[in-house]
Amino acid sequence: MMSSAEGARNSDQLNKFEKLSGRPPLGLAAGHRTPPARSGHRCVADNTNLYVFGGYNPNYDESGGSENEDYPLFRELWRYHFATGTWHQVRTEGYMPTELASMSAVLHGNNLLVFGGTGIPFGESNGNDVHVCNVKYKRWSLLNCRGKKPNRIYGQAMAIINGFLYVFGGTTGYIYSTDLHRLDLTTREWIHLKPNNPSHDLPEERYRHEIAHDGQRIYILGGGTSWMSYPLNKIHAYNLETNSWEEIRTNPHDKIGYPAPRRCHSCVQIRNDVFICGGYNGEVILSDLWKISLQTFQWSRLPATMPEPAYFHCAAVTPAGCMYIHGGVVNIRENKRTGSLFKIWLAVPSLLELCWETLLKAFPHLPLLPAQELGDLGLTQELIERLK
Numbered sequence: 001m002m003s004s005a006e007g008a009r010n011s012d013q014l015n016k017f018e019k020l021s022g023r024p025p026l027g028l029a030a031g032h033r034t035p036p037a038r039s040g041h042r043c044v045a046d047n048t049n050l051y052v053f054g055g056y057n058p059n060y061d062e063s064g065g066s067e068n069e070d071y072p073l074f075r076e077l078w079r080y081h082f083a084t085g086t087w088h089q090v091r092t093e094g095y096m097p098t099e100l101a102s103m104s105a106v107l108h109g110n111n112l113l114v115f116g117g118t119g120i121p122f123g124e125s126n127g128n129d130v131h132v133c134n135v136k137y138k139r140w141s142l143l144n145c146r147g148k149k150p151n152r153i154y155g156q157a158m159a160i161i162n163g164f165l166y167v168f169g170g171t172t173g174y175i176y177s178t179d180l181h182r183l184d185l186t187t188r189e190w191i192h193l194k195p196n197n198p199s200h201d202l203p204e205e206r207y208r209h210e211i212a213h214d215g216q217r218i219y220i221l222g223g224g225t226s227w228m229s230y231p232l233n234k235i236h237a238y239n240l241e242t243n244s245w246e247e248i249r250t251n252p253h254d255k256i257g258y259p260a261p262r263r264c265h266s267c268v269q270i271r272n273d274v275f276i277c278g279g280y281n282g283e284v285i286l287s288d289l290w291k292i293s294l295q296t297f298q299w300s301r302l303p304a305t306m307p308e309p310a311y312f313h314c315a316a317v318t319p320a321g322c323m324y325i326h327g328g329v330v331n332i333r334e335n336k337r338t339g340s341l342f343k344i345w346l347a348v349p350s351l352l353e354l355c356w357e358t359l360l361k362a363f364p365h366l367p368l369l370p371a372q373e374l375g376d377l378g379l380t381q382e383l384i385e386r387l388k
Helices: 004-012 351-362 371-376 381-387
Strands: 018-020 042-045 049-053 077-081 086-090 104-108 111-115 130-134 139-142 157-161 164-168 180-184 189-193 210-213 217-221 234-239 244-249 266-270 273-280 285-293 299-305 314-317 322-331 336-345
Touching: 042 104, 042 322, 049 111, 049 322, 104 157, 111 164, 157 210, 157 217, 164 210, 164 217, 210 266, 217 273, 266 314, 273 322, 285 322, 371 381
Parallel strands: 042 314
Antiparallel strands: 018 336, 042 049, 049 077, 077 086, 104 111, 111 130, 130 139, 157 164, 164 180, 180 189, 210 217, 217 234, 234 244, 266 273, 273 285, 285 299, 314 322, 322 336
């Protein structure tokens, strides 16, 4: 049983952003590369790594200059290894997609699924294929699908629920969508879902929103168009069982009300709690961090704020409850992007996670030891895999 002192120490880990330096791997020169500043990229996380895919930066020098064949886009996959705090550009085989801005990405086992997105100019070369990268074997493949595919779009949101991939919204660059599509990952058949609501009862067309789910409903959070952002005092929810949209009134924070309307924000989910961070409301870049419960629909503002207000950034959460935020636009007037990486615990770290982080800080050379020796020291196979 956890003592009160241990519980207090665990709670101290919460709601504090920590900037990560992305130091070079042990034994390598200090000139080791980290991902250049970018926006419009996506990231996913497992217990061991953060994977960052794609992105955009119109600044020629910041985006790698002549070394970046895909300027102003980034046709690359990066991996941030938690145990060593190091970045590696992943060299992959197969065909990596060329729609590299405002695509959607989810991690399904060892498979990174990427859908949609746009090339340059925005809206002129959109995608509607599902590309899969097996992060273990570092190989891309195209998922051969049948049925009614979504239009070629970007800025949509997607999630995997019970073996189905759901895709909602997005834009062609000219037309904003309220379409909802479902891909059966077993049969690989797309279906364009036709909810039972009258047309005036559908969510507003949008892009750069985020979605969450509880297994029965898909919740649409924020988003907008190039000229407006949608409020969060109500959220639309698609009921998977009744094939219909519902409108849910959310409950404001008792002192400061609702989060500001926003688009281009980030969103992660831990069980029935959903966290949104940053974004843009049409006037200012936001830095706030909010939580909504999918059981009570109560909004809570967390005390932490992003060290760099950002939008078009990406965020992902580990199974243990630690959120990582990377990149984004940080200055509208100068159109400036960042390559910063931050972490914050959104759930109370377990004693295992606390001990693991302490061990890694005390013994930074641990990853250099062979697996056999690590096992002899008492590390479990799961922890050894995290190191390697």
